Amino acid sequence: MGADTSDDAAVYRIDQDTALILTVDFFTPIVDEPYDFGRIAAANALSDVYAMGGEPVLALNILTFPSCMDAAVLGEILKGGSDKMKEAGVYIVGGHTVDDVEPKYGFTVLGFVHPDRVLTNSGILPGDLLVLTKPLGTGIATTALKARMCDPMLKDRVVESMAALNDVASKTASRLGAHASTDITGFGLLGHSLKMAELAHVTLEFWLDKLPVFGGVLDLVKEGLIPGGAYRNKEYVGENVCFGTDISDDEKMILFDPQTSGGLLVAIPPAGAEEMVKLLPGNAWIVGRALPYDGTPLRCVRLHGDS
Amino acid sequence: MGGSIDGSGITRADRQNSEGVLMGGSIDGSGITKVVDARGLACPIPVVKTKKALEEVSLEVSEKSPFTLVTLVDNDMAAQNVSRMAQNSGYEVSVEKDGAAYRVIIKKGSEEASPALAPGPSVSLEAPEVGETRKAETHKAGTVFVISSDTLGTGEEELGTALMSSFLFALSNADNPPSTLIFINRGVYITTKGTRHEEALKTLSSKGVNVISCGTCLDYYHLKDLLIFGVVGNMYGIVEEILSAQKVIWI
Numbered sequence: 001m002g003a004d005t006s007d008d009a010a011v012y013r014i015d016q017d018t019a020l021i022l023t024v025d026f027f028t029p030i031v032d033e034p035y036d037f038g039r040i041a042a043a044n045a046l047s048d049v050y051a052m053g054g055e056p057v058l059a060l061n062i063l064t065f066p067s068c069m070d071a072a073v074l075g076e077i078l079k080g081g082s083d084k085m086k087e088a089g090v091y092i093v094g095g096h097t098v099d100d101v102e103p104k105y106g107f108t109v110l111g112f113v114h115p116d117r118v119l120t121n122s123g124i125l126p127g128d129l130l131v132l133t134k135p136l137g138t139g140i141a142t143t144a145l146k147a148r149m150c151d152p153m154l155k156d157r158v159v160e161s162m163a164a165l166n167d168v169a170s171k172t173a174s175r176l177g178a179h180a181s182t183d184i185t186g187f188g189l190l191g192h193s194l195k196m197a198e199l200a201h202v203t204l205e206f207w208l209d210k211l212p213v214f215g216g217v218l219d220l221v222k223e224g225l226i227p228g229g230a231y232r233n234k235e236y237v238g239e240n241v242c243f244g245t246d247i248s249d250d251e252k253m254i255l256f257d258p259q260t261s262g263g264l265l266v267a268i269p270p271a272g273a274e275e276m277v278k279l280l281p282g283n284a285w286i287v288g289r290a291l292p293y294d295g296t297p298l299r300c301v302r303l304h305g306d307s
Numbered sequence: 308m309g310g311s312i313d314g315s316g317i318t319r320a321d322r323q324n325s326e327g328v329l330m331g332g333s334i335d336g337s338g339i340t341k342v343v344d345a346r347g348l349a350c351p352i353p354v355v356k357t358k359k360a361l362e363e364v365s366l367e368v369s370e371k372s373p374f375t376l377v378t379l380v381d382n383d384m385a386a387q388n389v390s391r392m393a394q395n396s397g398y399e400v401s402v403e404k405d406g407a408a409y410r411v412i413i414k415k416g417s418e419e420a421s422p423a424l425a426p427g428p429s430v431s432l433e434a435p436e437v438g439e440t441r442k443a444e445t446h447k448a449g450t451v452f453v454i455s456s457d458t459l460g461t462g463e464e465e466l467g468t469a470l471m472s473s474f475l476f477a478l479s480n481a482d483n484p485p486s487t488l489i490f491i492n493r494g495v496y497i498t499t500k501g502t503r504h505e506e507a508l509k510t511l512s513s514k515g516v517n518v519i520s521c522g523t524c525l526d527y528y529h530l531k532d533l534l535i536f537g538v539v540g541n542m543y544g545i546v547e548e549i550l551s552a553q554k555v556i557w558i
Contacts, residue, residue, distance in 0.1 A: 147351040151542055153523060215526035219541040224354040224392030231384040250391070 008048040008183060009111075011118055019115040023048040026062045026106020030142045030260055031159055034073045038080020038105060039163040044185070044261035045107035046088055050170035051183040051264055053119035054111040059085055061095025064104040077105055088165055119173070119266075121192075122199035123180040129273035130204065130288040133169040133280065134161050134263025136189055136254055137217035144225040154216045161214075162261040169264050172279055176272035184262035188233040190255045190298055192265060194240050197297035200267075205299045206255070206288035208247055213254055221250045229258035241298040255300065339364070339374050345389075346381040346408060353378060353385040354392050361396070361413070373416020380409050389413075449486020451552035452478075457496040459558065468503065474558075475507035479514070487517040487552070488537075489545055495524045500533035508536045521545065 009023035025045040029037045042059075049056040061081065065074050085092050090109070141158040144150035150158075166183060173181055180200065182192050189206070197204045233256040243252060267290055268276065277284045343360045345353035357378045368374050378389050386402050386409040393400045399414040458467025459474050475497070478484070488511065490498050497504050498520045512518060518537025525531040525539060540548070549555050 143351050147355045149351075149355070149543065151523065215523055215531075216541060219522060219539075219543075222391065222395040223358075223543075224388035224390070224395075225351050226384075226388050226391070228350050228382075228384045231387065 008051040008121070009054075011052065011113065013115050017114060019113050019118065021049050021052050021054040021056075021111040021113055022108070023111075024062070024106070024108045026104050027260070028102055028104050030162075031145065031155075033159075034076035035080040036159050036163065037103075038077040038082075039084045040080075040159070040261050041077075041105040042081045042084035042088075042107060043163050043165055045109050046085075046090065047166050047183040047185075047261060047264075049109050049111035050166040051119065051121075051181050052111075052113060053117055053170060053174045053178075053181065054113035056088055056090045056109050056111040058110040059090050059092050060108040061092060061097075062104075062106045062108065063095065063097045064100035064102070065097060066101055066103065067099050069103070073103075077103065081105065081107070084163065084165070088167060117174060119170075119178055119181040121180055121182040121196045124196055124200035124202050124204070124267040124290045125179055125269075126202055126290050126292045127269065128179055128267040128290040129270050129286050130206070130290065131173070131266045131268060131273050131276050131284050132184070132189075132212065132263050132287045133166060133266070133284050134164065134184075134259075135212035135214045136184075136259065136262070137214040137220075137257060138162055138259045138262065139188075139227045139229060139257040140217050140220050140225055140254065141214060142260065143227045144220045144223070147225055149220070149223065149225060151216055154214060158214055164261075166264050169266070169280060169284065172276055172284075173264065173266040173268060173272075176268060176275055178266045178268040178272065180267040181264050183264050184259045186229060186258045187236070188230065188256045188258050189265070190237045190241055190300075191233045191258075194237050194297055196265070196267070197240075200290070201293050203291045203294045203296060203299060204288060205291055205301065207303045208244070208251065208300055209302050209304065210285060211255075211287050212285045217254060217257075218250060221253050226253050227258060230256045233258060237298070240296065241300060242296045243299075244301040246302055247300060252300075339368060339372070341374065341376045343376065343378040345385065346379050348380075348385075350385060350388065353380050354388050357389050357411075357413070358392060361393070361398075365415075373414070375415075376413040378411040378413065380411065381407055383409065385409070386411055449552060450554045450556060451487045451489060451548060452485050452556050452558060453489045453491060453549070454494040454497065454558045455490075455492045456558070457493045471497070472504055472507070475504045475511075479507040479510035484511065484514045484516050485556075487519065487548055489519045489521070489540070489548060490524075491521040491545070492524050493528070495520045495528060495530055495534075498534060498536040499525070499530040500535055502535070505535075512536060517548075519545065519548065 009021045012020040014020060025048060026041065031037055046056050082092055138158050141150055141154055145155060180196060182196060184192050193204050230253050273286050277286055341360060341364050343356050345356050360376055364374055364376060380386050380389060389411045390400045390402055393413045401412045403410040457471060458464055459470035460467055496502065498518060519540040520534060520537060522539045522541050525534060
């Protein structure tokens with residue numbers, strides 16, 4: 001897989017039955033609790049492998065840490081990371097730590113995939129339905145967290161979602177014949193979708209009233225708690241999206257919200273999509289469809305409850 | 308606008324507190340002006356500082372006085388976030404770009420009455436319409452009921468439902484109705500489709516009673532799309548409503 005399709009990870013074919021997937025991801029703390037930060041960093045790094053339909057096998061820690069900070073905090077971060085890797089069946093076989101003013105944590109992850117079953121972000125076909133496997137709003141919620149304005153109930157739900165693995169979603173999508181998949185992260189739902197729509201030369205239509213959003217996130221948007229990344233994503237997508245006239249500016253910002261360890265966006269024929277939602281209740285939602293390219297890569301409309 | 312902001316920039320400040328909030332000392336026809344300098348601060352701090360300053364200035368000035376708050380930020384995103392917050396709180400907002408800086412000008416005082424969840428009532432001195440003023444004052448000084456269940460009292464559900472019905476009916480006929488009803492937890496079953504108390508809620512709404520339902524609770528019980536009375540509120544709005552009430556009655 002070359003760099004030109006901007007896929008989530010590098011894929012290297014070894015033989016007819018085996019390809020390697022290699023990826024790296026690390027970031028600064030997004031929650032105060034070091035253990036949660038560790039779990040989320042691991043789930044986030046693994047997600048690139050899952051997005052390609054692969055099975056992660058080995059990981060290396062990447063850590064920066066201020067030497068003046070309490071070593072117990074360091075221990076908690078590493079424990080969060082290692083517990084999450086264990087859950088995924090991945091061995092941490094080493095790593096590297098550097099002294100820095102701010103902690104940063106993440107992983108290099110190595111995985112395997114059958115070369116014929118690689119899920120890229122370019123294979124969408126008109127007629128596919130779009131399935132999303134985590135609710136939107138983590139960027140807005142973590143911004144509110146920094147402002148000490150995030151409801152504790154919302155915080156718990158967002159942390160658990162960011163720490164959740166995309167493993168089952170990936171396996172299910174792969175088995176049910178998905179055509180394409182990507183994990184929703186920094187570019188937000190519409191940023192990542194734009195890439196997929198352009199690569200496949202299709203129009204992706206999202207149904208606003210079917211999109212899962214963490215409860216309370218729209219209120220936070222109204223309080224102005226929107227991360228800078230959301231505005232950058234909005235600029236990046238620009239004229240490539242066409243919104244229904246009944247969609248408010250506040251609602252649009254949720255679609256541009258950068259996600260940390262977000263869900264997979266999977267393009268899959270309708271029967272597979274319905275099966276996926278049935279198999280993953282509360283963890284998969286049909287949020288739109290792929291149409292033949294009509295001049296606009298992305299559309300967002302409100303269905304008003306039907307379908 | 309009086310002389311608080313001139314062509315060159317910001318009013319001379321008389322004092323600066325530890326939060327970096329500058330307070331204009333003079334009170335002229337346009338009310339006082341306060342400045343929050345949030346340049347160089349990362350998101351979401353400009354919003355937090357502006358929100359705090361709005362709360363402070365609402366307490367400092369008499370509720371009838373207009374005021375202007377100016378937040379200085381150094382990027383467009385912060386300007387948009389601060390504007391969004393202030394607009395959604397019922398203030399009049401404009402943004403001026405001045406070189407690398409943005410001035411977000413937040414005004415209370417001239418046109419609209421403030422919405423239910425705004426930090427303070429918006430009553431103008433310049434256009435003193437008696438009816439408007441009285442309404443806003445009643446709201447500020449009013450009684451707030453927090454209704455946390457769809458039944459009244461502890462005991463058999465059937466009795467509790469009947470008692471709630473009778474209670475809301477009596478409340479809707481009271482000479483001195485409450486200013487706000489806040490519905491939390493199972494209370495949101497009263498404001499949504501399928502409610503047994505439609506008539507009483509209709510009467511209360513028609514008397515100008517604010518009806519607020521807790522958004523988290525509507526989500527939890529999957530009732531968000533079924534709300535038929537009043538507005539959805541978050542916990543911040545609800546707390547603000549409770550704190551600014553003269554009397555809070557918990558049911």
